[in-house]
Amino acid sequence: MTVSAQAPARSFAATAIDPRYLIVFLITLVLVLGEAEYGILGGYDRLATTLGICLITEIVLSWWLRGKVANLASAYVSGISLALLTKPQANILWPFALGAFLAIASKYVLTYRGRHLWNPSNFAIALMVLVASDSVAILSHQWGNDLRINLIIWTFGLIIASRAKVLHITLTYVACFFVFAFIRNAIVGGPLLAELAPITGPMYQLFVFFMVTDPRTTVSTRRGRIIVVAIVALVETLIRLAGDFQLPLLRPFYVSPPILALSIVGPIAMWLDLRRTARA
């Protein structure tokens, strides 16, 4: 749920507290809980690099291209998301530095009708795993596989998603995930819990609360957002089936099905939506 670098998103208008800061609170909660309990960062240099470059890039590019420094909440959320999701080979920092720059710069470069198409951290992490898989993996830390932390984050996440009026996106995705998990299980067999298990993990927390719900990279209508997120879940399932059936061509995708599904579906949906609204 990376929030806009420009004006507050339309869906946030009715809330008392700017939802951007609720999101900032939530990602900070995730960071603090995870780091305190499980050392999820793997080094504060990683956080400093990612967050620092995200913020600097946002400041410089917004000032240089738009004449004013943008609200930094979006860059903050992107920076922490990337620091948490990027798990590179030991002791290398460049994936954090370049990932952070690419995430924020994508908002200014990959645009259509003045709007960016990709959620910034989704774009950066998808790019990294696709073109730099010798060096970068996603979230090999699992935060202790601990139910307590998970429940805290899901609880706060759902409350904040509700306040931010994006709960329908989150819930649609979760519902679709469950439906598709049953379908996958019917197709590939094996234990049903193995298909349901991924959504109980921390990568999905970041995905459902900070990526798939990003108001700046979701389409303009509620119905559209529900359809798009269902398609994301469908594409994720196709990638997962590719993993089950070991399609070699799609191997780079099935290391992280939801993130790569969003990176495919999200920008196409945004482009179609912007094109449709412009014509209207």
Add this chain to the structure above:
Amino acid sequence: MKRCFYLKTTRDGSFYRMRRFIVSLAFFAAIVLVVVLNRRAAGSAVGLNTASIRLHEVAESIGIDFVHEAPTLDPKVQPIAPHIAALGACVSVADFNNDGNPDLYFTSSRFGSNNALFLNTGDGTFHNHSEHAGLGALNRAGEGVSMGAVWGDFDNDGFEDLFISKWGYQQLFRNNGNGTFTDVTEQAGLRRWMNSNGAVWLDFDRDGLLDLYVTGYFRSDLDFWNLRTTRIMQHSWEFATNGGKNLLFKNLGNGRFQDVTDSLGVGSTRWTLAAASADFNDDGWPDLYLANDYGPEELYLNKEGKRFELARAGLQDDSKSGMAVAIGDVYNRGRHDVFVTNISEKGFLFQGNNLRINFLKELDRFDEVASGVVADAGWAWGAQFGDLNNDGLLDLVIANGFISADSSRSYWYAMSKIAGAQGNIFEDARNWPAIGKASLSGYERSRVLLNRGADGFEDVAEAAGVTDLLDGRAVAMADLTNRGALDVIIANEKARPLIYRSSPPEGLHWIELKLVGTRSNRSAIGAEVTVEFGNVRQRQVVDGGSGFCSQNDRRLHFGLGRERPGRVLIRWPSGRQQVVEGLKADQLHVITEPK
């Protein structure tokens, strides 16, 4: 004013377009940079071996005709049996008959399959001595299967005895001195059912008697052939504490051992796969370093033999999948540094091996410095340091590969479904996707890392002659033919072992030291030896078990490069210190502890 300027430039498309073009250029340049840096990523760099590590595989030609067999398990865990049972190929080195030639012991892990004791004939060949020794047929229903072995003269009679770690009842064999062994497990008080993958001999209280630390992997209440539950797996991939309890047995000197685990505080339940002992903090007492699967490493500092204290030492948050502990003085500083193997798999997981440089005296911690070829070796198992080219720097051999089955199918994706889930899901083996015939980090090559000192390590495996793709487990080193060259022995899962005979360059010097304890344990296990040569000093410890389910020859090998040996400082396990000078290069020296 400024705002007006920018609005103006925005309206004036040329300024804006130019700036956007510059940003776009930087954006795409950054993508190109990602690609370039990724290509240079460690693990793909292979060195040219200009410093001449030469290894030649000779196992079959010298009479090593052994093949490891993996355990069969209760059908309740059959869907992931290949994953659970992919352990047990161990090798340990000792001169059990005191003929001056190191012998080899390999374990097998299937009921009915035999372990093998290979006697070194002294002419470069080996013959299987297991049947005569009574160390072969140890894998029996109701008794369990072998997973590791360590030699140590627990009764100080001058002959190396053998402890065997098992999934089942542990076993201790006393060396009768005539080529035969007697099972003394029951009398020794060691008949314990554990699911252990290793053990280490150490004299923790410096009383001259070898004590025994046995690691637990799976819980000790599990009988893998009669499982009453399928909730047998780890409850976390990172901080699991539901493994088997490690046990410390004090040698009472009357042939019996006493369980002192709880009173000394070393009963970790962190899925320990490997342990090694040395005096890491230089206080004169042997410490314990543990490599834990699904958890952080643990360093237990010995408090004068009265208790052990879990040190932070920079280890507590760095949770990985520790498989082996190798000890080596990487930069010739007179310190024991530590190498711990872990897992790397392109796209899925980069845990990376750890190379921990010892700064315990100055900073109370190790510094983790692994990068490049040291960090990324695949799914790494056993590892050992040794100077393979006698240049005076300790090189590193790493065995790799987990399950080599159908090379067109990988279990990584299926495993990733549950790896991120809540612990109570994957703690139950029934919830794991079936592995079938898939590989899991299979067909990975072993690594031979040449130590270039300040220039780091270089992977020279292929140029050195190491190209095997077997599922390596244990690595041990020994000068098998007394030539002043360290040979490398690798025990492979479900395959034959490999013995790489080393041919270091001519003209480089070495010494080898065989220590014999008097006040200390007779094997001198735990003796700390520092050899000065040139303007450096290298420290080694007599091995009571290290790597992964392995043990190097307890004779120490020091490469000296072009230098001659200077002073040799020995700190015996009893605490006595000795300085030896004037040792000749290129010889084995037997040094007996002064009484």
